[in-house]
Amino acid sequence: MSSYKTLVIGAGSWGTALATLASLKGDVLLWSRDCAQVEVINATHKNPNYLSEFEIPQRVVGTCSYEQARDFLRASPDEAFVIFALPVAGMRDGVKAWSEWLAEDVPIVWTCKGFESDTGMLAHEIIATQSKFQEVGVLSGPSFAKEVIQGLPVALTVATSSDIVVERVTNVLHNGSCRVYGSGDMVGVEVGGALKNIIAIACGISDGLGLGHNARAALITRGLTEMSRLGVAMGAMLSTFYGLTGMGDLVLTATGDLSRNRQVGLAIARGRSLEDILSSGLTAEGVRCAQITLAKAGEMAVALPITEAVCDVLFKGVKPEDAVRSLLVRDAKAE
Numbered sequence: 001m002s003s004y005k006t007l008v009i010g011a012g013s014w015g016t017a018l019a020t021l022a023s024l025k026g027d028v029l030l031w032s033r034d035c036a037q038v039e040v041i042n043a044t045h046k047n048p049n050y051l052s053e054f055e056i057p058q059r060v061v062g063t064c065s066y067e068q069a070r071d072f073l074r075a076s077p078d079e080a081f082v083i084f085a086l087p088v089a090g091m092r093d094g095v096k097a098w099s100e101w102l103a104e105d106v107p108i109v110w111t112c113k114g115f116e117s118d119t120g121m122l123a124h125e126i127i128a129t130q131s132k133f134q135e136v137g138v139l140s141g142p143s144f145a146k147e148v149i150q151g152l153p154v155a156l157t158v159a160t161s162s163d164i165v166v167e168r169v170t171n172v173l174h175n176g177s178c179r180v181y182g183s184g185d186m187v188g189v190e191v192g193g194a195l196k197n198i199i200a201i202a203c204g205i206s207d208g209l210g211l212g213h214n215a216r217a218a219l220i221t222r223g224l225t226e227m228s229r230l231g232v233a234m235g236a237m238l239s240t241f242y243g244l245t246g247m248g249d250l251v252l253t254a255t256g257d258l259s260r261n262r263q264v265g266l267a268i269a270r271g272r273s274l275e276d277i278l279s280s281g282l283t284a285e286g287v288r289c290a291q292i293t294l295a296k297a298g299e300m301a302v303a304l305p306i307t308e309a310v311c312d313v314l315f316k317g318v319k320p321e322d323a324v325r326s327l328l329v330r331d332a333k334a335e
Contacts, residue, residue: 006022
């Protein structure tokens with residue numbers, strides 16, 4: 001029986017949770033640029049910064065060394081596996097740096113979804129321009145890191161054109177509590193992952209204003225339309241948006257209280273400013289990519305009214321009540 005060697009790059013919530021999950025099938029190296037964080041992880045088997053209430057298994061070792069990570073994977077190249085658990089904002093520098101240390105044929109997946117703020121690129125496009133990695137894919141939920149580290153049931157999707165990546169992800173992560181599905185639609189999975197965060201902010205605003213379940217259901221359903229509309233325009237398959245990484249991830253992020261994007265919307269509805277919310281440490285990918293998503297849609301003549309309303313509230317000072325009203329007064333039309 002193989003004992004896989006998984007390198008997880010990024011010791012945030014997702015990196016910590018996936019490192020714990022991967023440790024069921026082999027040894028794991030959890031890399032962080034913060035050497036002080038690594039020291040605490042190795043001394044206490046707990047991450048002091050993320051999911052600190054959970055114990056990290058003994059088979060997970062922290063490191064801040066590129067050399068140690070390289071040698072760890074080189075020792076068993078046929079069992080090597082890499083997970084980039086970095087935000088979109090950190091992918092370009094991260095991939096560029098690691099391309100000097102990782103073999104070009106090592107199976108790699110990443111967890112971030114969204115558009116890079118400066119370029120509008122999706123993560124798979126960043127990977128392609130910053131490295132020569134050959135076996136790559138995107139790993140997506142619907143999933144919350146806290147539930148994954150607890151070992152609660154979860155279904156994950158890996159989108160890739162590589163059979164090797166599907167095999168490695170399945171062998172390392174698929175177990176009694178985690179089921180892995182394969183997809184060939186990287187664009188659809190990444191676009192869905194980007195827009196579901198924005199729609200979750202809208203749902204948080206709606207719930208925070210006390211607008212009820214009917215309003216939330218409408219936002220989720222019309223939000224799904226926005227996701228699929230932009231995704232198909234970018235070359236994605238429509239069916240992707242009615243699966244786990246589309247509707248599934250959208251429902252989870254828009255309704256689950258563990259969703260940071262939903263929490264941002266709730267806080268906005270309660271009258272807190274975006275600056276105050278972000279300064280308190282509550283960060284969410286939906287905030288980071290809302291404007292670039294709207295700009296990209298504009299370039300492609302794709303209408304995203306919910307995304308536009310969220311941008312108005314977050315960045316233009318429009319009151320949440322007025323943004324909701326602007327959505328309601330849109331011309332009636334067939335669904």
